Amino acid sequence: MITHPLLEATENQAKNQGKVKWKEKTKSSDMGCGLVDTLKRVELALRVKSIPYEYIEEDLSNKSPLLLHYNPVHKKIPVLVHNGKPLAESMIILEYIEESWKNAPRLLPEDPYQRAQTRFWASFVQQLFEAVLKLVTSKEEEHEKTIEEAYEKLEVLEKGMREFFGDGGRRIDGQNLGVLNIMVSAVLATHKANEEVFRVKIVDPERFPLMFSWVEQLNEVPLVKEVVPPHDKVVALLHFVRENGLNPSSS
Amino acid sequence: MGEELKLHGTSESPFSLRVVWALKLKGIPYDFVEEDLFNKSALLLQYNPVHKKIPVLVHAGKPICESMIIIEYIEETWPHTPLLPTHVYDRTIARFWVKFAEDKGPAVWRTFRTTGEELAKAIKESLEMLEIVEEHSLGDKKYFIGEKIGMVDIAFGSILYWLCVNEEVLGVKLFEPHKFPRLHKWFQNFQEVPVIKHNLPNRDNLIVFFKRRRESLEASVA
Numbered sequence: 001m002i003t004h005p006l007l008e009a010t011e012n013q014a015k016n017q018g019k020v021k022w023k024e025k026t027k028s029s030d031m032g033c034g035l036v037d038t039l040k041r042v043e044l045a046l047r048v049k050s051i052p053y054e055y056i057e058e059d060l061s062n063k064s065p066l067l068l069h070y071n072p073v074h075k076k077i078p079v080l081v082h083n084g085k086p087l088a089e090s091m092i093i094l095e096y097i098e099e100s101w102k103n104a105p106r107l108l109p110e111d112p113y114q115r116a117q118t119r120f121w122a123s124f125v126q127q128l129f130e131a132v133l134k135l136v137t138s139k140e141e142e143h144e145k146t147i148e149e150a151y152e153k154l155e156v157l158e159k160g161m162r163e164f165f166g167d168g169g170r171r172i173d174g175q176n177l178g179v180l181n182i183m184v185s186a187v188l189a190t191h192k193a194n195e196e197v198f199r200v201k202i203v204d205p206e207r208f209p210l211m212f213s214w215v216e217q218l219n220e221v222p223l224v225k226e227v228v229p230p231h232d233k234v235v236a237l238l239h240f241v242r243e244n245g246l247n248p249s250s251s
Numbered sequence: 252m253g254e255e256l257k258l259h260g261t262s263e264s265p266f267s268l269r270v271v272w273a274l275k276l277k278g279i280p281y282d283f284v285e286e287d288l289f290n291k292s293a294l295l296l297q298y299n300p301v302h303k304k305i306p307v308l309v310h311a312g313k314p315i316c317e318s319m320i321i322i323e324y325i326e327e328t329w330p331h332t333p334l335l336p337t338h339v340y341d342r343t344i345a346r347f348w349v350k351f352a353e354d355k356g357p358a359v360w361r362t363f364r365t366t367g368e369e370l371a372k373a374i375k376e377s378l379e380m381l382e383i384v385e386e387h388s389l390g391d392k393k394y395f396i397g398e399k400i401g402m403v404d405i406a407f408g409s410i411l412y413w414l415c416v417n418e419e420v421l422g423v424k425l426f427e428p429h430k431f432p433r434l435h436k437w438f439q440n441f442q443e444v445p446v447i448k449h450n451l452p453n454r455d456n457l458i459v460f461f462k463r464r465r466e467s468l469e470a471s472v473a
Contacts, residue, residue, distance in 0.1 A: 092350060096343040112327040116315045119323065124301070156301055 040186040041090045043227045045097050045107055048177045091122060094179055105176035118179055121157075121164065125183040128153040132187065132202065136194060136238070147200050151207070158208045174221040184211075185218045185228070193234035197242065254311035256281040259295055261288060262452060263460070265409035266318040267306040272405050273322045275446045277332045281308075319349055322402055334401040345396050345403050348388055352406035355380035359414050362421070363461060366472050374425065377414065381431055389433045393440055400444050408441050416454060420461045 046053050098107040108115050131150040138146050172181060188211070191203045205212040218224050229237075258274070258281050260267025274281050286295055286305050298307045298314035307314050308321045310328070315321050326334050335342045358376035365373050384407065388395060395403035411426065411434070418425055428435045441447060 092343055092346045095346060096339065099339045099342065112324055113310070113313050113315070115327065116320055116324040119320045120315075120317055123317065123320070160301060 040189075040227050041182050042093050042097075044177065044182045044185060044223060045094050045179075047223050047226065048105060048107065048175070048182070049097060049101050049103060051097070051101055091126065091183075094182070105173075105178075107177075107179050107182070109178075117164065121160065122179050122183050124153070124157065124160070125180070125187055128157065129183075129187045132191075132194070135200070135202070136198060136242075143198065143200060147202070150202060154203065154208050154211060158210050161214070162210055172217050172221060174223060177221070177223065181218060184214060185221075185224050188215045189219055189224060189228045190231075190234045191215065193231055193238060196235055197238040255309075256311075257284055257309045258282070258306060259284045259286050259292075259298065259309065260306040261286055263457065264305060265413050266304075268450070268452070269318045269405050269409050270306045270308060270321050270325075271450055272408070272447060273325050273334060273402075275450060276334065276400065277325065277329050279325070279329055319353060319402070319406060322405065326402070334405070336396050336401070341396065345401065348384075348395060348403045349406045351380075351383075352403070352410060355383075356406075356410045359410050359417070362414075362417050363464070364468070366469055374423070378425060381426065381434060385431045385434050389437055391433075394437065400441065400447075404437075404441055408438075408447065411438055412442075412451065413457075416457045416461060419458045420465055 094107060108118055128150065131146065131153050135143060135146040135150055177185075188203060195202050203212050203215060219228070228234075256274075256279065258267070258270055260270065260283065262285065271283075284292075284294075286292060288305070291303060295305065295307060296303055298309060299305075299316045302316065304316070306318055306321060307316050308324070309315075310324075315324050322334065335345055355376070358373050358380060361373035362370060362377060388403075392398075394400050395407070414426055426434070426438075442451070
């Protein structure tokens with residue numbers, strides 16, 4: 001089974017005239033714009049399950065008709081195409097991957113109650129993502145307000161994850177990442193780059209020790225390292241995006 | 252399952268109602284705990300410390316929050332009378348539309364709470380949501396996933412019922428049959444399903460309730 005994640009341009013900003021392409025040549029394939037976290041989620045999930053895929057990058061200023069056909073509702077990335085059938089929305093794609101490839105490792109727990117809890121927290125991490133996104137796409141004057149929103153979410157996560165994982169703490173199995181690890185990697189792996197460019201502490205190790213150490217541990221996982229681009233590249237991309245008034249995200 | 256099942260909610264909440272529909276469609280017995288939203292019970296705050304909101308389903312003492320996450324849990328725990336298609340791809344499409352309802356539905360709730368420019372914006376967004384669903388989702392199917400009612404119908408059903416109530420409150424036609432013929436037909440079919448028909452809050456009561464709320468809202472803004 002060959003799967004093709006079609007990567008599409010984010011919604012066109014009216015002012016954006018130029019093309020933005022970000023390619024890193026690796027041994028096996030071209031890696032695209034790692035900035036787009038929702039894309040990273042899908043990539044991580046596919047890699048965790050050892051599902052072979054082909055990655056196709058699109059030009060940011062030129063929406064392919066194929067993509068518009070595949071995702072007419074949002075016209076956004078990521079779109080996963082399996083056997084010619086398209087699927088949009090990253091969390092939903094993760095659920096699809098989970099159900100279609102029943103091989104280990106599982107992305108979601110077996111027990112329905114644990115699954116409900118995982119879905120709840122995954123949706124909360126999504127809200128954190130939206131708060132961080134607001135921060136990086138808002139004007140400097142609004143930063144103080146938007147960072148507070150992100151802190152609120154982080155506080156809840158800090159407390160909630162402590163309870164969720166219990167006293168045993170969290171041992172990350174690099175081969176068995178699961179949805180929550182994937183979501184947190186995708187949203188927060190590049191937090192230091194964001195902090196450098198926007199000159200604001202997001203995952204403050206003093207305020208959010210659990211979240212901070214969780215992200216540090218995740219960033220050591222080989223699979224995560226394969227998908228998340230190095231710090232300098234992300235910083236450069238963020239600067240570029242900022243200067244050109246682009247919106248770096250998608251669904 | 253034989254274990255205790257309680258639903259904490261309110262009679263006027265569209266989110267509570269979704270869970271009621273799911274439980275009743277599957278014929279699952281449960282106890283309903285009516286919460287007073289101005290005086291939330293200690294139990295509710297303990298069960299949902301993050302959002303402090305209803306509905307919360309408590310199964311054998313374990314709480315689950317968020318209406319659509321609760322319904323997924325119900326679906327997995329009691330798989331009879333499925334609310335999702337069996338085929339994986341179709342299930343995923345169903346989940347996409349449930350998410351769409353969750354993402355865009357709030358525009359409808361905003362039409363209850365806003366005035367002036369904000370109200371106009373909320374109305375515009377609500378109509379955009381309806382347009383997309385009309386065009387891209389239903390097709391010629393009786394319900395969102397085919398011949399049987401399911402999760403997507405439940406998600407949109409509550410949104411549309413409340414939207415229609417607000418049309419009366421605002422005195423503005425939003426869900427027009429000639430603009431949304433498929434949705435209209437679907438909504439009629441939906442309301443005729445016996446479980447739904449017998450578990451809809453009284454429309455007139457809701458209208459009176461929300462008219463009063465709107466009056467005080469407008470008075471406070473004037």
